Amino acid sequence: MQAERIGYPVVVRPSYVLGGRAMEIAHNKEQLLRFGKEAVKVSGENPILIDQYLADAIEVDVDCICDADGRVYVAGVMEHIEEAGIHSGDSACSLPPYSLPPSIVTELKAETEAMAKALKVRGLMNVQYAVKDGEIFVLEVNPRASRTVPFVAKATGVAVAKIGARVMAGASLGEFNLDDDAVYRHVAVKEAVFPFNRFPNVDVILGPEMKSTGEVMGLDVSFERAFLKAQLGAGVKLPASGTAFISVKDSDKAAAVTLARRLVDMGFSIMATSGTAARLRDAGLACQVVNKVLEGRPHCVDSMKSGDIQLVINTSGGGQSVADSFDIRRSALTNGIPHFTTAAGARAAVHAIAALRAGTLDVAPLQAYFTHSF
Numbered sequence: 001m002q003a004e005r006i007g008y009p010v011v012v013r014p015s016y017v018l019g020g021r022a023m024e025i026a027h028n029k030e031q032l033l034r035f036g037k038e039a040v041k042v043s044g045e046n047p048i049l050i051d052q053y054l055a056d057a058i059e060v061d062v063d064c065i066c067d068a069d070g071r072v073y074v075a076g077v078m079e080h081i082e083e084a085g086i087h088s089g090d091s092a093c094s095l096p097p098y099s100l101p102p103s104i105v106t107e108l109k110a111e112t113e114a115m116a117k118a119l120k121v122r123g124l125m126n127v128q129y130a131v132k133d134g135e136i137f138v139l140e141v142n143p144r145a146s147r148t149v150p151f152v153a154k155a156t157g158v159a160v161a162k163i164g165a166r167v168m169a170g171a172s173l174g175e176f177n178l179d180d181d182a183v184y185r186h187v188a189v190k191e192a193v194f195p196f197n198r199f200p201n202v203d204v205i206l207g208p209e210m211k212s213t214g215e216v217m218g219l220d221v222s223f224e225r226a227f228l229k230a231q232l233g234a235g236v237k238l239p240a241s242g243t244a245f246i247s248v249k250d251s252d253k254a255a256a257v258t259l260a261r262r263l264v265d266m267g268f269s270i271m272a273t274s275g276t277a278a279r280l281r282d283a284g285l286a287c288q289v290v291n292k293v294l295e296g297r298p299h300c301v302d303s304m305k306s307g308d309i310q311l312v313i314n315t316s317g318g319g320q321s322v323a324d325s326f327d328i329r330r331s332a333l334t335n336g337i338p339h340f341t342t343a344a345g346a347r348a349a350v351h352a353i354a355a356l357r358a359g360t361l362d363v364a365p366l367q368a369y370f371t372h373s374f
Helices: 002-006 029-043 102-118 149-156 160-168 223-233 250-265 274-282 300-305 320-324 326-334 343-358
Strands: 010-013 024-026 049-052 058-066 072-080 093-095 123-132 135-142 187-193 214-220 243-247 269-272 311-314
Touching (some): 002 049, 058 102, 058 160, 102 123, 149 187, 149 214, 187 223, 243 250, 243 274, 243 300, 311 343
Parallel strands (some): 243 311
Antiparallel strands (some): 010 024, 058 072
């Protein structure tokens, strides 16, 4: 079987779908067979695809415009905050990238330009990449406008859609006085907005199938402050103090130590399930141990309902772990507790909390950030 040859986990993808419909990450043969049945229904006569899943990779979106003369303008390079494997429409992202080294960003731009020229694109093109251990992988190339175009336009002040349309109609990029090397003094963060609170018993965990119904943007001079504004815009009010509940999969425990230490330094108390608590205590961090739901009461969900927890960081390792932690995610949602289901998202949130504690946020009109006019 192809999955055994590739190695689990794998991504199961139907052909010709929008929004990642019926896409799933299978961690074993049983999941593959179950997800594959649904994918076959969605694909119909077309094949389903089984791809290698790049764990802990950084996903990147790049939008560009190419004209008939082969000129290419890279409009925006967006680094996703959630790791690859979560649908690009559901992941928060930062423009410019907030953690990628400049050499990787330069290479991403060069590869995008080369593909646009080779495909003879006229107008807009979107490329989705994954970066793992310094190596760049191409996930997909779309010779069309992407859902990221409005965000890029607002973040950069460049009328990307308008210019792309005019280029499709025969205009040259040279007519628009575009600066490929423009350096902005601000950071823009896009955050997805989800309808989970309207649907009882729906799991809030993110994956390859898109679940968001809207998005907001935070704009400021640093990534942390921009992310904080994006959270506020999405209806998430991060706490400046209180107790953080942490329960993470084994591969995230090192990251959990770093996050917990930062939270303790800011005056937070830490509550954790036994496995995570043991790792935190080994690192010299004090924390209160609380039961998982399956371990009996009183457990972590009881603490959420009692108002004893102000922040939830909970990551799951797939399969049974995801099912076992459903009550944690759902209880956090119903009780209005900010919760993060990826280590990358939690890291951004902790940095944003530090920015929140450092002082008030400034407000300025969007136009104040730009001098462009098209």
